[in-house]
Protein backbone atom coordinates (compact mmCIF):
# COMPACT_ATOMS: atom_id res chain seq x y z
CA UNK A 212 0.00 0.00 0.00
CA UNK A 213 1.43 3.35 -1.04
CA UNK A 214 0.56 6.87 0.02
CA UNK A 215 -2.59 8.53 -1.29
CA UNK A 216 -2.60 10.57 -4.46
CA UNK A 217 -4.18 13.95 -3.85
CA UNK A 218 -5.20 16.53 -6.47
CA UNK A 219 -6.11 20.06 -5.43
CA UNK A 220 -7.56 22.73 -7.72
CA UNK A 221 -6.82 25.95 -5.88
CA UNK A 222 -9.43 28.25 -7.41
CA UNK A 223 -10.19 31.87 -6.55
CA UNK A 224 -13.62 31.02 -5.15
CA UNK A 225 -13.61 27.24 -4.90
CA UNK A 226 -11.03 24.67 -3.81
CA UNK A 227 -11.76 21.21 -5.18
CA UNK A 228 -10.01 18.09 -3.93
CA UNK A 229 -9.73 14.72 -5.61
CA UNK A 230 -8.22 11.51 -4.17
CA UNK A 231 -7.28 8.68 -6.53
CA UNK A 232 -9.65 5.79 -6.04
CA UNK A 233 -12.10 7.90 -4.05
CA UNK A 234 -13.10 10.60 -6.54
CA UNK A 235 -13.83 14.21 -5.65
CA UNK A 236 -13.93 14.35 -1.86
CA UNK A 237 -14.43 18.08 -1.34
CA UNK A 238 -15.55 21.27 -3.03
CA UNK A 239 -15.24 24.13 -0.57
CA UNK A 240 -15.02 27.91 -0.70
CA UNK A 241 -11.36 28.99 -0.87
CA UNK A 242 -11.47 30.42 2.64
CA UNK A 243 -9.83 29.82 6.00
CA UNK A 244 -10.57 31.17 9.45
CA UNK A 245 -7.36 31.88 11.33
CA UNK A 246 -6.70 32.53 15.01
CA UNK A 247 -3.74 34.43 16.50
CA UNK A 248 -2.35 35.52 13.15
CA UNK A 249 -2.23 31.95 11.91
CA UNK A 250 -0.09 30.48 14.66
CA UNK A 251 -3.06 28.50 15.92
CA UNK A 252 -4.92 25.88 13.95
CA UNK A 253 -7.25 27.18 11.29
CA UNK A 254 -10.64 26.15 9.87
CA UNK A 255 -11.07 25.56 6.14
CA UNK A 256 -13.92 26.03 3.65
CA UNK A 257 -17.60 26.55 4.41
CA UNK A 258 -16.93 26.03 8.13
CA UNK A 259 -14.54 29.00 8.07
CA UNK A 260 -17.46 31.42 7.53
CA UNK A 261 -19.37 30.01 10.48
CA UNK A 262 -16.32 29.95 12.74
CA UNK A 263 -15.34 33.52 11.86
CA UNK A 264 -18.93 34.73 12.40
CA UNK A 265 -19.35 32.99 15.76
CA UNK A 266 -15.92 33.31 17.32
CA UNK A 267 -14.39 36.82 17.41
CA UNK A 268 -10.94 35.29 17.94
CA UNK A 269 -11.01 34.02 14.34
CA UNK A 270 -10.49 36.13 11.24
CA UNK A 271 -11.76 35.09 7.82
CA UNK A 272 -9.15 35.06 5.06
CA UNK A 273 -9.50 34.49 1.32
CA UNK A 274 -6.06 33.21 0.30
CA UNK A 275 -6.60 33.54 -3.47
CA UNK A 276 -7.64 36.71 -5.33
CA UNK A 277 -7.70 37.19 -9.08
CA UNK A 278 -6.11 33.75 -9.49
CA UNK A 279 -3.02 34.72 -7.45
CA UNK A 280 -2.02 34.02 -3.86
CA UNK A 281 -3.18 37.13 -2.03
CA UNK A 282 -2.23 35.94 1.44
CA UNK A 283 0.51 33.34 1.63
CA UNK A 284 0.01 32.54 5.32
CA UNK A 285 -3.61 31.51 4.87
CA UNK A 286 -2.77 29.81 1.55
CA UNK A 287 -0.38 27.57 3.47
CA UNK A 288 -3.10 26.75 5.96
CA UNK A 289 -5.46 25.97 3.15
CA UNK A 290 -3.00 23.52 1.56
CA UNK A 291 -2.43 21.97 4.98
CA UNK A 292 -6.13 21.48 5.60
CA UNK A 293 -6.85 20.22 2.11
CA UNK A 294 -4.24 17.52 2.68
CA UNK A 295 -5.65 16.60 6.09
CA UNK A 296 -9.10 16.35 4.51
CA UNK A 297 -7.74 14.13 1.76
CA UNK A 298 -5.28 11.92 3.62
CA UNK A 299 -6.06 12.32 7.33
CA UNK A 300 -3.76 13.55 10.08
CA UNK A 301 -2.21 10.17 10.84
CA UNK A 302 -0.47 8.76 7.79
CA UNK A 303 1.86 5.80 7.44
CA UNK A 304 2.73 6.65 3.84
CA UNK A 305 3.19 10.19 2.63
CA UNK A 306 0.84 11.39 -0.14
CA UNK A 307 1.77 12.67 -3.59
CA UNK A 308 0.12 16.03 -4.26
CA UNK A 309 -0.66 17.90 -7.49
CA UNK A 310 -1.99 21.45 -7.19
CA UNK A 311 -3.54 23.24 -10.18
CA UNK A 312 -2.70 26.95 -10.27
CA UNK A 313 -3.01 29.95 -12.58
CA UNK A 314 -0.33 29.73 -15.29
CA UNK A 315 1.03 33.22 -14.58
CA UNK A 316 1.47 32.55 -10.85
CA UNK A 317 4.83 34.11 -9.88
CA UNK A 318 7.75 31.89 -8.87
CA UNK A 319 7.77 32.99 -5.24
CA UNK A 320 4.11 32.06 -4.81
CA UNK A 321 4.76 28.73 -6.52
CA UNK A 322 7.60 27.91 -4.15
CA UNK A 323 5.51 28.93 -1.18
CA UNK A 324 2.73 26.49 -2.16
CA UNK A 325 5.19 23.66 -2.76
CA UNK A 326 6.79 24.30 0.62
CA UNK A 327 3.38 24.32 2.27
CA UNK A 328 2.60 20.93 0.73
CA UNK A 329 5.99 19.55 1.83
CA UNK A 330 5.48 20.89 5.36
CA UNK A 331 2.02 19.34 5.40
CA UNK A 332 3.67 15.97 4.80
CA UNK A 333 3.68 15.47 1.03
CA UNK A 334 6.14 12.93 -0.34
CA UNK A 335 6.22 14.84 -3.61
CA UNK A 336 4.38 18.05 -4.46
CA UNK A 337 3.75 19.28 -8.00
CA UNK A 338 2.18 22.40 -9.49
CA UNK A 339 0.25 22.12 -12.72
CA UNK A 340 -0.87 25.11 -14.80
CA UNK A 341 -4.64 25.44 -15.09
CA UNK A 342 -4.89 25.13 -18.91
CA UNK A 343 -2.92 21.86 -18.85
CA UNK A 344 -4.98 20.57 -15.93
CA UNK A 345 -8.23 21.55 -17.66
CA UNK A 346 -7.23 19.94 -20.95
CA UNK A 347 -6.35 16.67 -19.23
CA UNK A 348 -9.51 16.80 -17.15
CA UNK A 349 -11.54 17.20 -20.32
CA UNK A 350 -10.01 13.99 -21.64
CA UNK A 351 -7.43 15.47 -24.00
CA UNK A 352 -4.33 13.30 -24.05
CA UNK A 353 -1.32 15.52 -24.44
CA UNK A 354 1.35 12.94 -25.17
CA UNK A 355 1.25 13.31 -28.96
CA UNK A 356 2.54 16.09 -31.22
CA UNK A 357 -0.99 17.39 -31.92
CA UNK A 358 -1.96 20.92 -30.95
CA UNK A 359 -4.85 21.81 -28.64
CA UNK A 360 -6.32 25.14 -27.52
CA UNK A 361 -7.83 25.51 -24.06
CA UNK A 362 -9.67 28.45 -22.54
CA UNK A 363 -10.25 28.22 -18.76
CA UNK A 364 -12.53 30.99 -17.47
CA UNK A 365 -12.74 30.92 -13.70
CA UNK A 366 -13.94 33.35 -11.09
CA UNK A 367 -10.68 35.26 -10.81
CA UNK A 368 -8.73 34.63 -13.98
CA UNK A 369 -8.93 33.59 -17.60
CA UNK A 370 -6.15 31.23 -18.63
CA UNK A 371 -5.65 30.47 -22.31
CA UNK A 372 -3.04 28.17 -23.81
CA UNK A 373 -2.11 26.29 -26.94
CA UNK A 374 -0.73 22.92 -25.86
CA UNK A 375 1.28 20.14 -27.48
CA UNK A 376 3.61 17.38 -26.23
CA UNK A 377 2.51 17.80 -22.58
CA UNK A 378 3.61 21.42 -22.61
CA UNK A 379 2.46 24.95 -23.30
CA UNK A 380 3.35 26.28 -26.76
CA UNK A 381 1.86 29.73 -26.26
CA UNK A 382 -0.45 31.25 -23.70
CA UNK A 383 -2.05 34.32 -22.17
CA UNK A 384 -3.25 34.53 -18.62
CA UNK A 385 -5.62 37.34 -17.68
CA UNK A 386 -5.13 37.56 -13.92
CA UNK A 387 -8.09 39.23 -12.25
CA UNK A 388 -10.34 38.81 -15.28
CA UNK A 389 -13.10 36.25 -14.76
CA UNK A 390 -16.61 35.67 -13.48
CA UNK A 391 -16.10 37.83 -10.40
CA UNK A 392 -15.36 40.92 -12.45
CA UNK A 393 -18.50 40.35 -14.52
CA UNK A 394 -20.39 39.87 -11.26
CA UNK A 395 -19.09 43.19 -9.89
CA UNK A 396 -19.91 44.99 -13.13
CA UNK A 397 -23.53 43.80 -13.04
CA UNK A 398 -23.91 44.72 -9.36
CA UNK A 399 -22.47 48.17 -10.04
CA UNK A 400 -24.76 48.67 -13.04
CA UNK A 401 -27.88 47.90 -10.95
CA UNK A 402 -26.69 50.28 -8.24
CA UNK A 403 -25.90 53.09 -10.69
CA UNK A 404 -28.90 52.76 -13.00
CA UNK A 405 -31.60 51.74 -10.56
CA UNK A 406 -30.27 53.05 -7.25
CA UNK A 407 -30.77 49.60 -5.77
CA UNK A 408 -28.26 47.28 -4.10
CA UNK A 409 -28.83 43.60 -4.81
CA UNK A 410 -27.17 40.76 -2.92
CA UNK A 411 -24.60 38.38 -4.42
CA UNK A 412 -27.13 35.57 -4.95
CA UNK A 413 -29.37 37.92 -6.97
CA UNK A 414 -26.44 39.00 -9.14
CA UNK A 415 -25.64 35.30 -9.78
CA UNK A 416 -29.27 34.76 -10.76
CA UNK A 417 -29.20 37.75 -13.12
CA UNK A 418 -26.08 36.41 -14.82
CA UNK A 419 -27.30 32.81 -15.00
CA UNK A 420 -30.82 33.50 -16.29
CA UNK A 421 -30.56 36.85 -18.05
CA UNK A 422 -27.08 37.35 -19.44
CA UNK A 423 -26.44 36.19 -22.96
CA UNK A 424 -23.40 37.00 -25.09
CA UNK A 425 -24.33 37.99 -28.64
CA UNK A 426 -27.61 38.93 -30.29
CA UNK A 427 -30.75 37.61 -28.60
CA UNK A 428 -34.38 38.35 -27.88
CA UNK A 429 -34.65 40.60 -24.85
CA UNK A 430 -35.49 38.89 -21.55
CA UNK A 431 -36.60 40.33 -18.23
CA UNK A 432 -36.25 39.33 -14.64
CA UNK A 433 -37.92 40.78 -11.54
CA UNK A 434 -35.64 40.92 -8.52
CA UNK A 435 -35.61 42.41 -5.03
CA UNK A 436 -32.97 44.71 -3.63
CA UNK A 437 -32.26 47.42 -1.10
CA UNK A 438 -33.20 50.91 -2.31
CA UNK A 439 -32.87 54.31 -0.61
CA UNK A 440 -36.24 53.93 1.09
CA UNK A 441 -36.03 50.26 2.00
CA UNK A 442 -36.80 47.09 0.09
CA UNK A 443 -37.37 47.62 -3.61
CA UNK A 444 -38.60 45.46 -6.46
CA UNK A 445 -37.20 46.09 -9.93
CA UNK A 446 -37.14 44.64 -13.42
CA UNK A 447 -33.83 44.08 -15.17
CA UNK A 448 -33.58 43.40 -18.91
CA UNK A 449 -30.92 41.36 -20.67
CA UNK A 450 -30.13 44.36 -22.90
CA UNK A 451 -28.99 46.32 -19.85
CA UNK A 452 -26.26 43.76 -19.26
CA UNK A 453 -24.72 44.15 -22.71
CA UNK A 454 -22.10 46.70 -21.66
CA UNK A 455 -20.86 44.42 -18.86
CA UNK A 456 -20.82 41.41 -21.19
CA UNK A 457 -18.88 43.40 -23.76
CA UNK A 458 -16.31 44.47 -21.15
CA UNK A 459 -16.07 40.82 -20.10
CA UNK A 460 -15.69 39.38 -23.60
CA UNK A 461 -13.37 41.90 -25.27
CA UNK A 462 -10.18 41.01 -23.32
CA UNK A 463 -10.96 37.29 -23.59
CA UNK A 464 -11.35 37.41 -27.38
CA UNK A 465 -8.22 39.57 -27.72
CA UNK A 466 -6.22 37.09 -25.62
CA UNK A 467 -7.41 34.09 -27.65
CA UNK A 468 -6.44 36.01 -30.79
CA UNK A 469 -2.97 36.66 -29.37
CA UNK A 470 -2.46 33.00 -28.47
CA UNK A 471 -3.52 31.94 -31.96
CA UNK A 472 -1.11 34.47 -33.49
CA UNK A 473 1.72 32.93 -31.42
CA UNK A 474 0.88 29.34 -32.33
CA UNK A 475 2.68 27.68 -35.26
CA UNK A 476 0.54 27.05 -38.33
CA UNK A 477 1.04 23.28 -38.10
CA UNK A 478 -0.52 23.18 -34.63
CA UNK A 479 -3.29 25.59 -35.68
CA UNK A 480 -4.32 23.03 -38.29
CA UNK A 481 -4.89 20.50 -35.47
CA UNK A 482 -6.72 23.09 -33.38
CA UNK A 483 -9.02 24.01 -36.25
CA UNK A 484 -9.85 20.33 -36.70
CA UNK A 485 -10.35 19.59 -33.00
CA UNK A 486 -11.93 22.88 -31.96
CA UNK A 487 -11.33 25.10 -28.92
CA UNK A 488 -11.97 23.56 -25.51
CA UNK A 489 -13.86 25.70 -22.99
CA UNK A 490 -13.44 24.99 -19.26
CA UNK A 491 -13.98 26.72 -15.92
CA UNK A 492 -17.21 27.80 -14.25
CA UNK A 493 -17.30 30.97 -16.37
CA UNK A 494 -17.68 28.81 -19.48
CA UNK A 495 -21.33 28.38 -18.47
CA UNK A 496 -22.14 31.94 -19.51
CA UNK A 497 -24.79 31.63 -22.19
CA UNK A 498 -23.66 32.40 -25.71
CA UNK A 499 -19.99 32.58 -24.74
CA UNK A 500 -19.14 29.46 -26.72
CA UNK A 501 -20.78 30.63 -29.94
CA UNK A 502 -19.32 34.14 -29.55
CA UNK A 503 -15.81 32.65 -29.41
CA UNK A 504 -16.59 30.29 -32.31
CA UNK A 505 -17.88 33.14 -34.45
CA UNK A 506 -14.99 35.47 -33.63
CA UNK A 507 -12.28 32.85 -34.24
CA UNK A 508 -13.92 30.85 -37.00
CA UNK A 509 -13.16 27.70 -35.02
CA UNK A 510 -15.62 25.29 -33.44
CA UNK A 511 -15.88 25.50 -29.64
CA UNK A 512 -16.56 22.59 -27.28
CA UNK A 513 -17.79 23.26 -23.79
CA UNK A 514 -17.41 20.56 -21.17
CA UNK A 515 -20.69 19.56 -19.50
CA UNK A 516 -19.32 20.35 -16.02
CA UNK A 517 -16.65 22.87 -17.03
CA UNK A 518 -15.88 23.90 -13.43
CA UNK A 519 -14.55 20.38 -12.77
CA UNK A 520 -12.06 20.17 -15.67
CA UNK A 521 -9.03 21.33 -13.67
CA UNK A 522 -9.49 19.11 -10.60
CA UNK A 523 -10.12 16.09 -12.82
CA UNK A 524 -6.92 16.96 -14.65
CA UNK A 525 -4.94 16.86 -11.41
CA UNK A 526 -6.27 13.32 -10.99
CA UNK A 527 -5.02 12.36 -14.43
CA UNK A 528 -1.67 14.04 -13.77
CA UNK A 529 -1.19 12.00 -10.57
CA UNK A 530 -1.30 8.84 -12.66
CA UNK A 531 1.11 10.21 -15.24
CA UNK A 532 3.72 12.06 -13.23
CA UNK A 533 6.60 10.57 -15.20
CA UNK A 534 5.14 11.62 -18.53
CA UNK A 535 4.36 15.08 -17.26
CA UNK A 536 7.63 15.94 -15.50
CA UNK A 537 8.50 18.50 -18.14
CA UNK A 538 5.30 20.46 -17.53
CA UNK A 539 5.47 20.42 -13.75
CA UNK A 540 7.24 22.37 -11.06
CA UNK A 541 7.89 20.11 -8.13
CA UNK A 542 9.87 19.20 -5.04
CA UNK A 543 10.50 15.81 -3.61
Ligand SMILES: Nc1ncnc2c1ncn2[C@@H]1O[C@H](COP(=O)(O)OP(=O)(O)OP(=O)(O)O)[C@@H](O)[C@H]1O
Nearest residue numbers: 222223224225365366367368390391492493495496
Ligand atom coordinates in the same frame (compact mmCIF):
# COMPACT_ATOMS: atom_id res chain seq x y z
N1 LIG B 1 -24.43 29.96 -15.41
C1 LIG B 1 -23.37 30.73 -15.29
N2 LIG B 1 -23.18 31.77 -16.12
C2 LIG B 1 -22.09 32.55 -16.03
N3 LIG B 1 -21.12 32.38 -15.13
C3 LIG B 1 -21.24 31.36 -14.27
C4 LIG B 1 -22.35 30.47 -14.29
N4 LIG B 1 -22.17 29.55 -13.32
C5 LIG B 1 -21.00 29.85 -12.70
N5 LIG B 1 -20.44 30.94 -13.27
C6 LIG B 1 -19.21 31.60 -12.86
O1 LIG B 1 -18.17 30.69 -12.70
C7 LIG B 1 -17.22 31.23 -11.78
C8 LIG B 1 -16.64 30.13 -10.94
O2 LIG B 1 -15.86 29.31 -11.76
P1 LIG B 1 -14.76 28.32 -11.15
O3 LIG B 1 -15.35 27.50 -10.07
O4 LIG B 1 -14.16 27.63 -12.32
O5 LIG B 1 -13.74 29.39 -10.51
P2 LIG B 1 -12.45 29.14 -9.62
O6 LIG B 1 -11.78 27.89 -10.08
O7 LIG B 1 -12.80 29.23 -8.18
O8 LIG B 1 -11.58 30.44 -9.97
P3 LIG B 1 -10.23 30.62 -10.84
O9 LIG B 1 -10.04 29.40 -11.68
O10 LIG B 1 -10.47 31.85 -11.64
O11 LIG B 1 -9.16 30.83 -9.84
C9 LIG B 1 -17.96 32.26 -10.94
O12 LIG B 1 -17.38 33.52 -11.12
C10 LIG B 1 -19.37 32.24 -11.50
O13 LIG B 1 -19.88 33.53 -11.63
Ligand SMILES: [Mg+2]
Nearest residue numbers: 222365491521
Ligand atom coordinates in the same frame (compact mmCIF):
# COMPACT_ATOMS: atom_id res chain seq x y z
MG1 LIG C 1 -10.38 27.41 -11.60
